[in-house]
Amino acid sequence: xxxxxxxxxxxxxxxxxxxxxxxxxxxxxxxxxxxxxxxxxxxxxxxxxxxxxxxxxxxxxxxxxxxxxxxxxxxxxxxxxxxxxxxxxxxxxxxxxxxxxxxxxxxxxxxxxxxxxxxxxxxxxxxxxxxxxxxxxxxxxxxxxxxxxxxxxxxxxxxxxxxxxxxxxxxxxxxxxxxxxxxxxxxxxxxxxxxxxxxxxxxxxxxxxxxxxxxxxxxxxxxxxxxxxxxxxxxxxxxxxxxxxxxxxxxxxxxxxxxxxxxxxxxxxxxxxxxxxxxxxxxxxxxxxxxxxxxxxxxxxxxxxxxxxxxxxxxxxxxxxxxxxxxxxxxxxxxxxxxxxxxxxxxxxxxxxxxxxxxxxxxxxxxxxxxxxxxxxxxxxxxxxxxxxxxxxxxxxxxxxxxxxxxxxxxxxxxxxxxxxxxxxxxxxxxxxxxxxx
Amino acid sequence: xxxxxxxxxxxxxxxxxxxxxxxxxxxxxxxxxxxxxxxxxxxxxxxxxxxxxxxxxxxxxxxxxxxxxxxxxxxxxxxxxxxxxxxxxxxxxxxxxxxxxxxxxxxxxxxxxxxxxxxxxxxxxxxxxxxxxxxxxxxxxxxxxxxxxxxxxxxxxxxxxxxxxxxxxxxxxxxxxxxxxxxxxxxxxxxxxxxxxxxxxxxxxxxxxxxxxxxxxxxxxxxxxxxxxxxxxxxxxxxxxxxxxxxxxxxxxxxxxxxxxxxxxxxxxxxxxxxxxxxxxxxxxxxxxxxxxx
Numbered sequence: 001x002x003x004x005x006x007x008x009x010x011x012x013x014x015x016x017x018x019x020x021x022x023x024x025x026x027x028x029x030x031x032x033x034x035x036x037x038x039x040x041x042x043x044x045x046x047x048x049x050x051x052x053x054x055x056x057x058x059x060x061x062x063x064x065x066x067x068x069x070x071x072x073x074x075x076x077x078x079x080x081x082x083x084x085x086x087x088x089x090x091x092x093x094x095x096x097x098x099x100x101x102x103x104x105x106x107x108x109x110x111x112x113x114x115x116x117x118x119x120x121x122x123x124x125x126x127x128x129x130x131x132x133x134x135x136x137x138x139x140x141x142x143x144x145x146x147x148x149x150x151x152x153x154x155x156x157x158x159x160x161x162x163x164x165x166x167x168x169x170x171x172x173x174x175x176x177x178x179x180x181x182x183x184x185x186x187x188x189x190x191x192x193x194x195x196x197x198x199x200x201x202x203x204x205x206x207x208x209x210x211x212x213x214x215x216x217x218x219x220x221x222x223x224x225x226x227x228x229x230x231x232x233x234x235x236x237x238x239x240x241x242x243x244x245x246x247x248x249x250x251x252x253x254x255x256x257x258x259x260x261x262x263x264x265x266x267x268x269x270x271x272x273x274x275x276x277x278x279x280x281x282x283x284x285x286x287x288x289x290x291x292x293x294x295x296x297x298x299x300x301x302x303x304x305x306x307x308x309x310x311x312x313x314x315x316x317x318x319x320x321x322x323x324x325x326x327x328x329x330x331x332x333x334x335x336x337x338x339x340x341x342x343x344x345x346x347x348x349x350x351x352x353x354x355x356x357x358x359x360x361x362x363x364x365x366x367x368x369x370x371x372x373x374x375x376x377x378x379x380x381x382x383x384x385x386x387x388x389x390x391x392x393x394x395x396x397x398x399x400x401x402x403x404x405x406x407x408x409x410x411x412x413x414x415x416x417x418x419x420x421x422x423x424x425x426x427x428x429x430x431x432x433x434x435x436x437x438x
Numbered sequence: 439x440x441x442x443x444x445x446x447x448x449x450x451x452x453x454x455x456x457x458x459x460x461x462x463x464x465x466x467x468x469x470x471x472x473x474x475x476x477x478x479x480x481x482x483x484x485x486x487x488x489x490x491x492x493x494x495x496x497x498x499x500x501x502x503x504x505x506x507x508x509x510x511x512x513x514x515x516x517x518x519x520x521x522x523x524x525x526x527x528x529x530x531x532x533x534x535x536x537x538x539x540x541x542x543x544x545x546x547x548x549x550x551x552x553x554x555x556x557x558x559x560x561x562x563x564x565x566x567x568x569x570x571x572x573x574x575x576x577x578x579x580x581x582x583x584x585x586x587x588x589x590x591x592x593x594x595x596x597x598x599x600x601x602x603x604x605x606x607x608x609x610x611x612x613x614x615x616x617x618x619x620x621x622x623x624x625x626x627x628x629x630x631x632x633x634x635x636x637x638x639x640x641x642x643x644x645x646x647x648x649x650x651x652x653x654x655x656x657x658x659x660x661x662x663x664x665x666x667x668x669x670x671x672x673x674x675x676x677x678x679x680x681x682x683x684x685x686x687x688x689x690x691x692x693x694x695x696x697x698x699x700x701x702x703x704x705x706x707x708x709x710x711x712x713x714x715x716x717x718x719x720x721x722x723x724x725x726x727x728x729x730x731x732x
Contacts (some may be wrong), residue, residue: 119483205678260586262591406679
């Protein structure tokens with residue numbers, strides 16, 4: 001008896017646990033489906049979002065609520081998933097039989113990957129109907145278009161720049177550099193005063209990719225850079241080697257970066273700059289969201305200095321937006337929600353609440369604060385706007401590339417550079433040749 | 439065969455049928471599906487495309503695969519030595535009624551209770567090069583030269599991660615040996631006293647042979663734990679910097695779910711399966727042999 005009881009107790013415990021936890025999940029899933037069937041799918045829409053940081057999250061919830069007020073019959077099943085998890089989960093979303101109707105996503109190769117596989121809904125009719133073909137700048141239209149049809153709704157973008165601690169610059173009477181030589185003088189000046197010129201946290205590698213993007217665009221021009229991203233140029237090209245050996249390696253060898261950058265996630269490297277141990281950080285404008293609130297007014301930025309004045313100016317300005325699943329079950333209401341996201345009203349709110357730059361031409365310029373105006377001017381001065389390394393090239397090339405950058409960073413000698421670039425070149429040939437076979 | 443006898447023979451199989459079916463659907467089935475996937479090129483969306491052994495051909499020329507394999511082997515080598523020796527030593531020391539022995543047992547076992555993710559996260563803070571406990575202490579005691587970026591330097595990162603695994607494994611091995619020590623025949627130990635054996639002789643000639651069955655279990659568990667190592671690497675380094683702390687399970691995950699190369703990921707998992715299977719088969723045959731003998 002007691003033995004049977006002993007065997008039985010754990011089983012019982014498992015059942016109790018199941019009883020407590022499973023119905024919640026089932027109930028949550030079941031509810032959505034029941035509602036969907038009950039209303040014949042007409043007044044429900046499923047929206048999955050990666051806006052998981054506090055400020056964007058709040059914005060996202062408010063917009064959904066406002067949409068609901070305007071469409072009282074509609075039920076919006078809104079889930080927010082953490083950024084990094086969302087990137088992995090979207091594959092499962094898109095291939096499921098009942099995918100979310102509307103999703104947040106990134107422009108560029110990351111959207112193209114799914115569009116090419118027929119997983120994204122053609123929303124050309126929506127573009128037409130909403131007049132976005134007139135209201136959205138040409139560049140954003142092109143970014144959303146594949147073979148003449150629109151699949152993506154770009155709503156906001158931000159700029160990259162070198163952010164700096166204004167107090168440190170003032171203390172040593174440093175002026176904002178505009179050319180590479182000036183930047184090197186600034187770095188030397190800071191170093192001689194015991195301040196590390198640049199902070200960077202490369203644990204998740206993409207911060208290193210930003211350095212590559214900018215150095216390559218400034219030295220070789222954006223056209224070469226994009227061709228490299230598309231697999232049309234070689235990583236063993238002398239022009240790429242120049243970037244590594246003549247520009248990037250000296251920065252590392254001169255100790256212009258903080259020690260052990262690979263130990264820190266990007267935001268973990270902010271304190272060095274904030275407390276004055278370091279002075280600058282090549283970063284996107286979202287650095288503002290993670291910068292200590294009381295010090296954010298001591299944060300300013302300047303354009304990544306010009307290296308070769310004869311080369312057109314390229315900038316990284318990643319664009320985010322929305323798309324719909326090809327198999328969306330509630331396409332009609334989904335499109336209405338999308339139309340709302342793309343409207344002047346929501347775009348204005350986004351510009352005001354989140355400090356991003358928005359895409360709709362009808363949004364009046366006076367919604368922008370000083371910082372946004374300065375950022376927009378920076379991008380207006382660009383001859384070409386790229387997305388970002390891991391958005392401009394394919395996922396596996398980006399993975400190999402960022403590993404390569406980290407390997408180079410640990411040993412920035414010409415020999416190592418050759419080795420790393422040789423490996424990247426082999427990866428590029430394999431990946432892009434395979435794609436051609438398809 | 440009469441009816442009652444038939445019933446007694448059939449009933450166990452009927453009961454077994456349920457778990458077997460579930461096991462077939464959720465474990466054996468996916469396993470064979472992975473074998474199939476390893477022969478395909480599949481991005482997770484389009485139909486898998488059969489490409490024969492191309493994934494495996496690529497695998498044998500992939501330097502990251504060898505780094506990962508090597509790291510798994512290093513993991514096994516460390517797990518086969520340090521935690522086993524330390525666990526046995528602690529078990530021997532605590533297997534007597536000294537004051538506080540229960541407290542120490544609990545202390546050594548505590549890391550085992552924490553989830554690997556939590557351990558990994560906490561140790562990442564200890565390893566933080568600027569403000570982490572380890573470097574801070576090293577600098578305080580004048581050993582600042584030893585302070586380094588534990589998780590960012592390729593030369594030390596694997597050892598730093600394995601250290602955390604060892605920290606956890608020691609308590610586990612200790613508990614297994616403590617249980618084993620309970621079943622040791624007191625008479626033999628008393629006899630060795632009578633025969634005038636010293637402590638060392640007693641340990642190696644009387645105690646250790648009797649612990650042999652436990653040792654086999656410990657070794658097999660250590661190997662399997664080393665092969666399925668994933669959590670700590672994923673949390674602490676994601677295999678970085680540039681794959682120097684990658685292990686096979688982590689590399690498989692990155693290829694399949696980050697790079698959308700399901701076929702290649704499956705090929706890595708097949709290799710990992712083969713290695714594990716060799717050890718598991720060895721273990722099972724031994725168990726079966728013991729059961730039939732005993």
